[in-house]
Amino acid sequence: MQHYHFSLTLAGVTSETPELEDSLFASGCDDGLVCFYGKSVYVEFDRESENFAKAVLSAINDIESGGSGATVNSVDANLVGLSDIAGLSNMSRQAIAMLKDGTRGPADFPSPVQRLKGISPLWRWADVAEWLHEKGKLSSDLAANARQLEIINIALQLRETKQRQIIECYSSLLANPLKLAEFCH
Known part of the structure; x- marks a missing residue:
């Protein structure tokens, strides 16, 4: 068994929810630390298990x-900036910036997926972790955990969305080029 560190962001509760910590502790979260960002609630876990998922x-x-009314919105950060990447990979921000710019190592760092025009672009952690693993800078376990994190976050988002049927329709169209072409014309 290994220990895994991760954070879960909660919905349905706030920092003002009565007896929240006691309820979570009683439901089996004795390995989690309840934290607050304003009124928002997240729980940092150090959990022992067979695997990350x-x-x-x-x-x-x-x-x-647990009966607190809490639901989980997300697991850790799926989208990361350069500082996040540095912290998650135990490398300096400067080293990550050099890898991103191609001034150090191969010039094939993953492309950012959001805020490309801004000063703080964001990358999918799973893509970066896989790339770092391929370059020998991150363990295979951490890269695999990053991919699992991404998949669990997608499942949580799908669970919560009211437009699930539309998303499934678009996914089907995107997976079938002939149907997509027919839809677009």
Whole structure:
């Protein structure tokens, strides 16, 4: 068994929810630290499990079955900036910036996915972690955990959206070029 560190962002509760900490502790979150950002609530876990996905999913189950009214919105950060990448990879921000710019190592760093025009672009952590692993700068376990994190976050987003059927329709269209072409014309 290994220990996994991760944070879960909660909905349905605030920093003012009575007896929140006691409720979460009683539901099995004795390995989590309840934290607040303003009125928002997140729980930082150090959970022992067979693998990362089981650690995260068991924590989600413990939170949501505890009777506090809390649901889980997300796991850690799926989108990351250069400083986040540096912290997650135990490298300096300068080293990451040099890898991104191609002044150090191969010039094939993953492309950012959001805020490309801004001063703080964002990358998918799973893409960067996989790239860093391929370059020998991150362990295979951390890269695999990053991919699991992305998948669990997508599942949480799909669970919460009221437009799930539309998303499934678009996914089907995007997966089938002939249907997509027919739809667009």
